[in-house]
Amino acid sequence: MSQRKDGTDSGKIGERFDSAVLEDTLAEIEPASLQMREEATGYIRTLTMPDWALGRLLDLAVDLAGMTRSLRFPVANKEVLLLAGDHGIVAEGVCPQSSEITAQMVRNFVSGGAGINALAAVAHAKVTVVDMGVAADLHDLAFPGKIVDCKIAPGTKNFAKGPAMSRAEAIRALEIGIALVEQRAATTDVFGTGEMGIGNTSPSSAIVTVLSGASDPSAYVGRGAGLPTERLKHKAEVIRKAIELNHPDRTDALDVLAKIGGFEIGGIAGVILGAARHHKPVVVDGFISSAGALIAGALSPASRDYMILAHGSAEPGHAMMAQLLNKQPLLNLGMCLGEGTGAALAMPLLDAAASVMTGMATFTSAKVSDKGIRR
């Protein structure tokens, strides 16, 4: 297998796994159906509008047909999987907030008061909060089922001092994401990714730096949840040194995830792989979710066919992520909240794409002349 743009030689990855679920999932992921893409394209050209006049909305319809193997793809049942985790790297002063806010925000999600709750309501999407590794006791939420308890550890280790997690933990994070989708695949049409984790822009910046082959993370480091501009240089330097210390193997996505990643980032990668296995679209939120998407895409290039980039994040590293994924975000509204807010905001576009495919008349059925319009 040839070397890919992101430096991952996907042919070798499988050999290193000690995990059957992950191996099986990767083995079962198929590319989107080219035949259904062509059928969708042909069908769209019969609909009562000038050729491709709905632009990228029609590209999205073709993508969805290819993923789902259907011209009348279902989109009604939507779910945002909001994965939370903490990060040892905050000890390095890379963000102005303390890790306590992660748990506080988890409680806010459960109470319905966060941005994702407001936007998921508009999209008619369910929000499921998953503890992947929050550094706080959340048993009172897990017990009555208000969150899903998949805590791997109370936060990653500080990757400025050594690996963020073990390879086994990285596999576990991926397999949790896969399992979350397995449990829901029969009843969910569209998945969305979301995350919460104070400090998680740092591993995301580290991942895009390594997978893009850059040596200096400066161009991919941003203010996250409000780091003062004068601290950006410090954050970039912490990340640069941490990469140097861990020297992750960019041809081995599991090594990258383990050494400089996060539990929720691994979980998001797993959600994407699981969705891809089930031919389900997954709306990838912003900067941190796209770091998960980079890991998923490196483990399974075919999984990219099932990713929809919701929006271009205001974080400066996101543009390179989109480039590495070879995807154009649907929205560009200067957002950088995370939680899955961008995914929720983009979901009505999937409804719109579906409605075009099911609701529009053809030139023939509507008795509209296609002279000068149809190709």
Place this chain on the structure above:
Amino acid sequence: MSQRKDGTDSGKIGERFDSAVLEDTLAEIEPASLQMREEATGYIRTLTMPDWALGRLLDLAVDLAGMTRSLRFPVANKEVLLLAGDHGIVAEGVCPQSSEITAQMVRNFVSGGAGINALAAVAHAKVTVVDMGVAADLHDLAFPGKIVDCKIAPGTKNFAKGPAMSRAEAIRALEIGIALVEQRAATTDVFGTGEMGIGNTSPSSAIVTVLSGASDPSAYVGRGAGLPTERLKHKAEVIRKAIELNHPDRTDALDVLAKIGGFEIGGIAGVILGAARHHKPVVVDGFISSAGALIAGALSPASRDYMILAHGSAEPGHAMMAQLLNKQPLLNLGMCLGEGTGAALAMPLLDAAASVMTGMATFTSAKVSDKGIRR
């Protein structure tokens, strides 16, 4: 009153009207409330998210608060006013379709098979089709109330030979738009503009050329509903000569509308003026709707405060329109269908902005620390 960017000296316009409805409307339009904008901005800063982390969605919320004078602005009742009209300029070979398609598409709208029907369904927006000047007998639709019959004439005159319409007809088009809103203002929260009219990219290109002060329309002429690229030069030349022949006074928007406009374009301008008078947001669709918005903005600079540009059209002249209106479109999906499809597609963003204002918790109410987050 000082000369504006678009060349309109708004202080003199009123004197020339022979129409009370239009004069009254223009006199009653107030700018958006600066105080409510400031209140909205302050309130948003108390909500549980990093500062302005939802970017332009929050700008939209501030805009809507300023228009409606409310932090909890209503957005539930939406209506797209889809204005149809024909154009004498098609005789010049500026588009590959014949005018018959306008009426065929009106029937398609009524039957629910067009793009706007598919997208308005997703936005939960009502679609009302108005005959502003279709060159066909549509009485069978008007009689049972399937369309609103406001036909001014069966199409404009060919503005390559003389003015598209009389000044009285231009006023009538504006007043119809105003009246359509008057009838609905009590029950509609958000208006959207839409249009159908074979040939209507030509008057739109002519309007942006004149109001931008350009002498050559080439940069603002596009393929419309599929004009072959090799015919673009011809289309631009027809428009250039037509402007030369009519020499519309760019400081007099009524003169511009009458000489080189269209009935549905005037109607759209009227809808915008009516919405502005009632402090209602109006989601302006694409290229042709923005031509109407330019006319409205020239007649009443304050009316711009109520315009929301739905999307950046694939028509090349649209970027200059957005610049003249000093607005950034919400979506950029390479669309160019018209009908109000872009307006419908953007409407869920208004729901999202409203949901943020009504649904999110504050740092205090959610007991989330704002340390390092709030300004």
